[in-house]
Amino acid sequence: MDFLRDAATEREATVFYAGNLDLLDAPTVSIVGTREVSDAGWKRASQLARELAKRGVTIVSGLAKGVDTAALGSAIEHGGHVAAVIGTPLDKAYPAENASLQQQIYAHHLLMSPFKDGDRVFRSNFPVRNRVMAAVSDATVIIEASDTSGTLHQAAECGRLGRWLFIAKSVVDDPALSWPKNFIGKPKVGVLSSIDDVLHAIA
Template identity: 70%
Template sequence: MLSTAMINRRIEGRERRRGSYAPPVDSHRYLLSDLLMRFGRMPLADRQLDFLRNASPSREVAIYYAGELDLLDGPTVSIVGTREVSDDGWRRASQLARDLARTRVTVVSGLAKGVDTAALQSAIDNQGRVVAVIGTPLDKAYPAENSELQQHIYKHHLLISPFRNGERVFKSNFPARNRVMAAISDATVIVEASDTSGTLHQAAECVRLNRWLFIMRAVAENGSLSWPQQFLKHPKVAVLSSTDEIVAAIGA
């Protein structure tokens, strides 16, 4: 279990290393529809395929990646949540990622501060496989303090972006990142999120794409939050009590 002091030391260490990102020299483009078809995750209903279509019919939605694409050939679970994570939330994200890594489930997250960082780092520390989906092009690292972690992931795991190199970064990029994360994952777990969290974009995509969505019990039972009850009415949304529930749901 990570103490608050240990968490602070990790954060301070990343802060000292900020600004030293070296982008991948070997990256590739892949149509998202082909990617989902290749790994058996293509949605079946026509209404679920809207995210594969751009406003321009001549430009299909693509992803750009560096690393080992075949990490998607197997069970994948997204662990997501707030950037301003509590100590308990950090511990829960780390423990879940560790447990999934030990069952050979690939951990997916977004490389933001907070929950994303805790999950990806814990999976790596426990010899797991990870996929990071970022809201910037592959040639940018955001936040800067995660630049070393981002480099490690594209060198040894898999880094994905829905944005081509050189594209400008806007706040509106992040729902597109969440959409891709939901699409390539068999399930998503929300560790900690407020009623206004951007994480809820991914929750909505899970429902629309008929992917499993798990909400950690501490969040579902938090009386100050209204969003969990809005999602729990859907058939593939559940309160999470143990990692075994995820493994059973996705058949890992």
């Protein structure tokens, strides 16, 4: 992908990739959330990825621990296609325990990064990665996220880029969380209660 245009600022950013770029021609859904996912959150991410993949949707995520790993692994396990957007150059794996999964995606699916080989890895890389994920996805689903989660960067990018954002009902109903109210009620934001919510939005 030579350039990815930022719809809000008209900046252009190079996105480096390896694998099958045609996977982005299918409907694409990001499934994202916390690294410290609960057992229930892991199951939700895995089930959603499996069911969307069975319907020909390319699953997008960030290859972090937790929700990302659950979604990508489940989609692959059930014969689906995935696109991973990472916050490191393509030749580096973070976290290290996902190196094998990253290699599998590199070889058989699609791996993308806004960082060229040799770039250093900083914490600030990950909001940039989230912007790319939002941009290449028709919709983003947040499975689990705290009030300080980096996932909220992607939620904000969905609004800025005019992409659909879905928030799991369990998150919206959690009285300990304040962030969902900042998004609920805005255009193209919905509460995810079933897979049909996403499928209708991206149809």
